[in-house]
Amino acid sequence: MITALIFLGVLGIIAGAVLAVASKIFYVWEDPKVTRIRDSLAGANCGGCGFASCDAAADAIAAGKAGPDVCVAGGQEVAEAVAAIVGLAVGVKEPVLAESSCVGGLRARERYRYAGVLDCRAAYQLFHGEKDCERGCLGFGTCVRSCPFDAIAMGKEGIPVFDPGKCRGCGTCEKVCPKGIIAVISSSTKILRFNQEEDCLAPCRQACPAQIDIPRYIEYIKDGRYEDAIKTLKERNPFILSCGRVCPHPCEEICRRSIEDEPLAINQLKRFVADYEMNTGRHVPVTVAPDTGHKVAVIGGGPAGLSCAYFLRRLGHHVTVFEKNPKLGGMLYYGIPEYRLPKKILDWEIQGILDLGVEARTNVEFGKDFDLEALVAAGYEAIFLGVGAWNNTTLRLEGEDTIKGVIGGIQFLGRQGLGLPNPIGERVGVIGGGNTAIDSARTALRLGAKEVTIVYRRTKLEMPANYEEIKAAEAEGVNFLFLAAPNKLISDENGKLTHLEYLKMELGEPDESGRRRPIPIKGSETLLPLDNLIAAIGQYPDLSFIESGRRLKDIKTTRQSTIVADEYTGQTDILYVYAGGDALTGPGLAVEAIGSGRQAARAIHLYVTGQEVTVPLNRLCGFIEGTLFDMPYVVDILDEMEPQKRVKHHELEASERIHSMVEVDQTIDEAEARAEASRCLKCGLTCFGAVVYGVQKEAEIRKAA
Incomplete structure (x- = not known):
């Protein structure tokens, strides 16, 4: 026993001596800088930096082959610590987060029953997986198991749920997803993205002019995640308060x-x-991307101009908005009455845009106080023209400009927005069938008119105004004179309006708008006694500034007084000048102007950063054929669901509202909102029925299998 212990002791001494000698001979020196860098890194070994390990990343940073901000797991704090070690400056990087584009999960139809290894990559090898959808998540949780930060969990609907508080944007989940439905993406990338034909888009998303991810924000509301819902909305629309009040919601x-x-x-x-x-x-x-140093001028502080400025600022550019009126907001401020969109609400929303760092200059008019040449000389690299449709289309009747008591609808509403006097008699007529006509009529009532009549040359069915606004006007006592067209203005010896002579009409064949063409009935002249007449038959942009500028004369215009520019980028013949909103399309919806402003911001960003100004060839230009109602199994699925009533629309009674500018429509409460959000089917292209069909039935099938 003693002999064995002595032997082991001697052997240990010899081994120690050999190792000591070997350490001197085979010693590998390690750069202390590399050690310090490695110790400063997150140590996740996630591979998001592009290197095999944190050791490899530290070596690359020390050798100058990678920047100090290469570690995606560590964030800004780690980047600054590493930068201090290597003696370099580090800029602020925009955060990126992972998200999935699939909304189907267990609801997606299956082509066969998969019984192999429970890994998405394995399942994908067999005819691209069991799901009858090229965009559908296979649901085996490979991304969950691969995430080094425990930021992903499989939700109850069989699709991955990402925790933004844990996600570091390393991209591991994106790499292991065989279907390519997970993306690590920044807010800037979302702003720059068009809806595309291969996207999984519910019908409501296909219809929204601003391309808002409607099912996503509704899901957040259902779950009580209101800030997430707001952020989702603001990825596409900075005017959610305003649109929540004035949008005609084509999505619905x-x-x-x-x-x-x-x-x-x-x-x-x-x-x-x-x-x-x-x-x-x-x-x-x-989120606002790091400053780029590029300067952009926006002409017009309406929904198109302010939206363009908002998205450009979020992309990191310096933006100045030039507005000719005292207040920002454009038609939202001066064209929509207070009872629909209170000014204090609009002001609060606009302040949120300015707080991002957007500069605004009011009471300055393009073409008079400054011109294109002055902007270029001041260092602006691109200019966006977002002027609204401020000119009224005339009735082309004798005396329209001289007879007292006749005014255009835009001027009438604009004076109200400016707080200027709007003298109104007891009998007011309004010509037109659009929202401006309805707004003018309802405003006249609130200013004291006893009798207000809307004169429209077609029938109620053909009126382009929002149906809800027409109903509200009827409830308030506005009269409608259909199939009647103005023919003559009659005044007294003092030049004051006394009557409108109109012709009765009948409807003929449809015109280019699809509506039946009104035809005058001979000998049907009729007099309508009036004290005031408001002409609201149309409007068009004021492009007089083009003639005042030397360089701007190269921009082409149309007969409708709109600017000729690319439909999807807004780029004109002057490559650094862009147009959007009413200036590009003619008078349209606020939500259309907002979408146009974002598209122009995308194009301007590409231009000032030296990239080619293009749009995807597969951009969504309409509805995706065969994805709305005509799929054979849609009705079968919905027949299994319990009908639920839509939330009730709240508004003040007519007697409570017609004597003031108090807001008419009221907001639903939290319980109503969450209940209504639960009615959403959470559609994709081919998935329906989030409440019954998908989660419940398919989960039972899987459990029994």
Whole structure:
């Protein structure tokens, strides 16, 4: 025993001596800088930096082959610590987060029953997986198991759920997803992206002019995640308070829920969550990319101009908005009455845009106080023309410009917005059938008119105004004179309007708009006694500034007084000048102007950063054929669902509202909002029925298998 112990002791001494000698001979010196860098890194070995390990990344940083901000897991704090070690400056990087584009999960139809290894990559090898959808998540959780930060979990609907507080944007999940439905993406990338034909888009998303991810924000409202809903909305629309009040919501017209009962109250849900933000007293923070140093001028502080400025600022550019009126807001401020969109609400929303760092100069008119040459000389690299449709289309009747008591609808509403006197008699006539006509009529009532009559040359069915606004006007006592067209203005010896002579009409064949053409009935002249007449038959942009500028004369215009520019980028013949909103399309919806402003911001960003100004060839230019209501199994699925009533629309009674500018429509409460959001089917292109069909039935099938 003693001999064995002595032997082991001697052996240990010899081994120690050999190792000591070897350490001197084979010693590998390690750069202390590399050690310090490695110790400063997050140590996740996630591979998001592009290197095999944190050791390899540290070597690359020390050798100058990688920047100090290469570690995606560590964030800005780690980048600054590494930069201090290597003696370099580090800029602020825009954060990136992972997200999935699949909304189907267990609801996606299956082509076969997969019984192999429970790994998405293995399942994909067999005919691209069991799901009958090229965009559909296979649901085996490979991304969950591969995430080094425990930032992903499989949700109850069989699709991955990402925790933004844990996600570091390393991209591991993106690499292991065989279907390519997970992307590590920044806010800037989202701003720059068009909806595309291969995207998984519900009908409501296909219809939205601003391309808002409607099902996503509704899902957040259902779960009580209101700030996430607001952030989702603001990825596409900075005017959610305003649009929640004035948008005609084309998204609701093709909501699949209407097959079963009634369409979802999408706009009321948007208004609820927008009011939630305002009632907190603070704007929900949105990301702004690091400063690029590029300067852009925006002409016009309406929805198109301010949206363009908002998205350009979020992309990191310096933006100045030039507005000829005293207040920003354009038609939202001067063209929409207070009872629909209170000024204090619009002001609060605009302040949120300015707080991002957008500069605004009011009471300055392009073409008079400054011109294109002055902007270029001041260092602006691109100019956006977002002027609104401020000129009224005339009635082309004798005395229209001289007879007292006749005014254009835009001028009438504009004077009201400016707080100027708007003298109104007891009998007021309004010519037109659009929203401006309805707004003018309802405003006249509130200013004291006893009798207000809208004269329209077609029938109620052909009126282009929002149906809700027409109903509200009827409830308030506005009269409608259909199939009547103005023929003559009659005044007294003092030049004051006394009557409108109109012709009765009948409808003929449809015209280019699809509406039946009105035809005058001979000998049907009729007099309508009036004290005031408001002409609201149309409007067009004021492009007089083009003639005042030397260089701007190269820009082409149309007969409709709009600017000729690319439909999707807004780029004109002067490559650094862009147009959007009414200046490009003619008078349109606020939400259309907002979408146009974002598209122009995208194009301007590409231009000032030296990239080619193009749009994807597969951009979504309409509805994706065969994805709305005509899929054979849609009705079968919805027939299994219990009908649920749409949330009730709240508004003040007519007697309470017609004597003041108090807001008419009211916001639904939290319980109503979450209940209404639960009616959403959470559609994709081919997936329906989030409430019953998908989660419940398919989960039972899987459990039994």
